[in-house]
Amino acid sequence: MSNIKEYKDIVAFHPGYYITEIIEDMEMNQAEFATRMGTTAKTLSCLLNGQANISNDLAKKLSVMLGTSADVWLNLQNNYDQKLIEIQQAKDFDEQEEVVKVIDYTYFVEVVGLPLTKNVREKVSNLCRYFKIADLRIMLEQDFLVNYRTGVSKISEKNVINSRAWVQTAINYSQRIETKAYDAEKLKSYLPELRSMTVQKSEVFLPRLEEIFAQCGVAFVLLPHLKNSGVNGAVKWINDERVVLAMNNRGLDTDKFWFSLFHEIKHVFQRKIKTVFVSFSEKEMIDANNRLEEEADNFATNYLIPPAELKKFAPTKYTSDDEIIAFAKAIGIHPGIVAGRLQHDKIIPQNRCSKLKEKIELEHLA
Numbered sequence: 001m002s003n004i005k006e007y008k009d010i011v012a013f014h015p016g017y018y019i020t021e022i023i024e025d026m027e028m029n030q031a032e033f034a035t036r037m038g039t040t041a042k043t044l045s046c047l048l049n050g051q052a053n054i055s056n057d058l059a060k061k062l063s064v065m066l067g068t069s070a071d072v073w074l075n076l077q078n079n080y081d082q083k084l085i086e087i088q089q090a091k092d093f094d095e096q097e098e099v100v101k102v103i104d105y106t107y108f109v110e111v112v113g114l115p116l117t118k119n120v121r122e123k124v125s126n127l128c129r130y131f132k133i134a135d136l137r138i139m140l141e142q143d144f145l146v147n148y149r150t151g152v153s154k155i156s157e158k159n160v161i162n163s164r165a166w167v168q169t170a171i172n173y174s175q176r177i178e179t180k181a182y183d184a185e186k187l188k189s190y191l192p193e194l195r196s197m198t199v200q201k202s203e204v205f206l207p208r209l210e211e212i213f214a215q216c217g218v219a220f221v222l223l224p225h226l227k228n229s230g231v232n233g234a235v236k237w238i239n240d241e242r243v244v245l246a247m248n249n250r251g252l253d254t255d256k257f258w259f260s261l262f263h264e265i266k267h268v269f270q271r272k273i274k275t276v277f278v279s280f281s282e283k284e285m286i287d288a289n290n291r292l293e294e295e296a297d298n299f300a301t302n303y304l305i306p307p308a309e310l311k312k313f314a315p316t317k318y319t320s321d322d323e324i325i326a327f328a329k330a331i332g333i334h335p336g337i338v339a340g341r342l343q344h345d346k347i348i349p350q351n352r353c354s355k356l357k358e359k360i361e362l363e364h365l366a
Contacts, residue, residue: 003050005083007090012083014050015076022066023048037061053077092135096124099136102158103127103165104227111224112169131168139164146234146276162229163278169226170246171236174219177210181241182217184269190216194265195304198258198334202362218245218268222362225250233260235267235277243268249362255340257360258333262300270295304333305341315347321356334358 003014023033034044038061046052054062059073097120105123108114114126124136131139138144139161146164190212197205213220219238225231225248233247245264252260260279267277270292277292313327319342321335328335339353 003048005050005087007087010083010087010090012080012087013076014080015054015073016048016050016052018076019044019062020048037065053081093121093124096136099139099161100124100127102161102228104162107224107226108169112172127165130172131165136161146278158228159230162226163231163280166223166226166229166231167234167236167246167276167278170221170223170234171238171244173221173223174238174244174246177214177219177221179214179217179219179242182243183215184271187212187216187218187265187268191265191303194261196332198254198304198337199332202360206362213245217241218243221246222249224248230280231278232256233264233279235264237271237273240273252360253340253357254334254336254360255338255357258304258337259300259340262303263296266296266299267292269299301341304337305331310341315342317348319348321353324353324356 003016003020005012005014023030026033028036030044030048031041034041037044039058043052043058047054047058054073054077056070056074059070059077062068062073063070100120100123105114105127108127108130109116112130114130115122117123117126128134128136133139140157144164146160146167194209194212197209210220219242221244223246231248233245236244236246238244245268247257247260247264263279264277270277272292275292277296309327309331315324315327324338324342325335328338336353336357339348339356342348343350343352
């Protein structure tokens with residue numbers, strides 16, 4: 001091993017480097033120096049090669065032998081150790097550059113108020129602090145925050161990093177929200193009211209939605225879409241009495257927003273404390289247990305439009321917009337939800353009912 005460590009413009013000199021020079025200046029060999037110092041040739045060799053550190057005992061012996069203070073040698077060791085930390089940090093930052101390149105840093109400036117900077121190291125430091133991790137590469141570890149099955153299609157490292165970044169942002173935001181202890185029965189009792197909100201404007205239903213969730217132990221978070229995350233929503237249990245339900249506030253059709261919301265509500269009821277449920281924009285990217293995902297899909301689908309009511313309606317490809325509006329009014333939901341269901345079931349084409357499927361624009365909860 002060398003007693004000099006270098007990385008870019010950082011140089012670390014081990015105390016052994018200086019002792020080597022002293023031995024040369026004293027014009028003696030290592031064996032004689034070791035004898036005079038009162039240590040073994042092996043110990044001295046390890047010290048000179050940077051394989052051993054200056055101990056209190058060695059510092060004392062050198063101070064007596066060379067007429068210095070022990071602190072001189074202990075400080076040289078400390079300076080070397082600090083430089084090694086600098087070198088490792090520099091290497092770590094360089095390796096984290098590949099991670100930070102795939103994260104839209106501007107999002108975190110605009111959404112959560114991180115300092116604006118073009119300096120890559122500052123971006124890494126700011127994101128690590130915000131995500132509460134020591135190294136951005138942790139975002140790629142198998143068991144961090146959101147688990148991904150091996151071989152899931154369409155999941156790239158870019159998707160993994162950004163989906164975890166989005167979920168962690170939702171968790172951070174949720175800390176601002178006060179909630180009561182989780183109460184599943186209370187949440188179930190509010191389901192009819194939540195369903196009735198589908199016909200309301202967002203400025204009307206959103207404050208009440210937040211209030212209901214908070215009363216039931218659910219911290220409801222709306223966040224803007226994060227590029228390359230592909231996330232529509234997520235459910236994360238913080239503890240036995242508190243759960244985060246997060247949704248993307250990107251302009252969604254009425255049917256997609258309410259379907260997604262009830263889908264996430266079902267994940268709350270499933271109460272899988274150790275599982276982070278993440279709903280992606282691509283079905284192929286869903287990463288939770290398939291049975292639980294199917295349960296959530298069925299719950300959202302059937303609660304919004306009861307199968308018995310849909311059967312009585314008996315829609316066909318010839319069903320008109322007016323008939324859809326009348327049916328939606330009769331069962332008390334937004335007609336866009338009915339139109340979306342008929343499109344999903346391939347009863348009517350995707351280019352139908354564009355006027356019924358209104359966009360919902362939601363301000364994120366800051």
